[in-house]
Amino acid sequence: AVAQDIETTIDSTIVQDNDELLRHAGYRLLVLSGELRGREFDVTQDLMRIGKSRQCGVVLPDESVSRIHAEVRREGDAYRVVDQGSTNGTFIGGARISDGFLRPGDVLALGRVQLRFMPRDSRVELLPSAAESFGPVRGRSLAMRKVFGVLERVAGADVTILLEGETGTGKDLL
Incomplete structure (x- = not known):
């Protein structure tokens, strides 16, 4: 359920050039x-x-x-x-x-x-991790491996992450 709520987007600006061509950022x-x-x-x-x-x-x-x-x-x-x-x-x-x-x-x-x-302004593909665990959390499903994939990508960064989902799904373990 947690992975279904995850969407990663990149902020972008699309510039209109003389009303004839839209260009990507x-x-x-x-x-x-x-x-x-x-x-x-x-x-x-x-x-x-x-x-x-x-x-x-x-x-x-x-x-x-x-x-x-x-x-x-x-x-x-x-x-x-x-x-x-x-x-x-x-x-x-x-x-x-x-x-x-x-x-x-x-x-x-x-x-x-x-x-x-x-x-650059398109949605990011959520690539599933090859691993079946992240820290103490284990999961084989595609949804969980997508969550692990996102966490692996940001693990070394100094960022705050908000995981949303139902009570009792193990968010606090991540």
């Missing part, structure tokens, strides 16, 4: 798989390198990702992905590319790591 990459699953990276620069090298703007510590795997380049309102000669390839929507454009909602795969390209 920017884009982000949400990591869907791998060690950094659930982590988000804002796409704010005109050129962003992705790879396992510390020189990259998005560092993905995965053996299937090359040192400098790909670049995301902003070209006007479009975002172009260019593979940098990676060993395991770059894919958009399952199709291997050497050079291609991202659209909102596309899944970008670098080796085995998948990232979703999405507007």
Whole structure:
């Protein structure tokens, strides 16, 4: 019941340009798989390198990702992905590319790591945790693993969290 009440949103501003085009407040990459699953990276620069090298703007510590795997380049309102000669390839929507454009909602795969390209003003996906417990609380259901996933993402942050739900559901244990 607790997980059903959780919704995570990101504040955003949509700017109307000369009454003809609505633009997003920017884009982000949400990591869907791998060690950094659930982590988000804002796409704010005109050129962003992705790879396992510390020189990259998005560092993905995965053996299937090359040192400098790909670049995301902003070209006007479009975002172009260019593979940098990676060993395991770059894919958009399952199709291997050497050079291609991202659209909102596309899944970008670098080796085995998948990232979703999405507007910063959209709702955050609640990715379930792989764990079946968080602290003293145990739960296998998808709803509980989504709660654990949110808690894992914010555990290291200095933030206050309000969990709402029925009496006796174990909120005080979290």
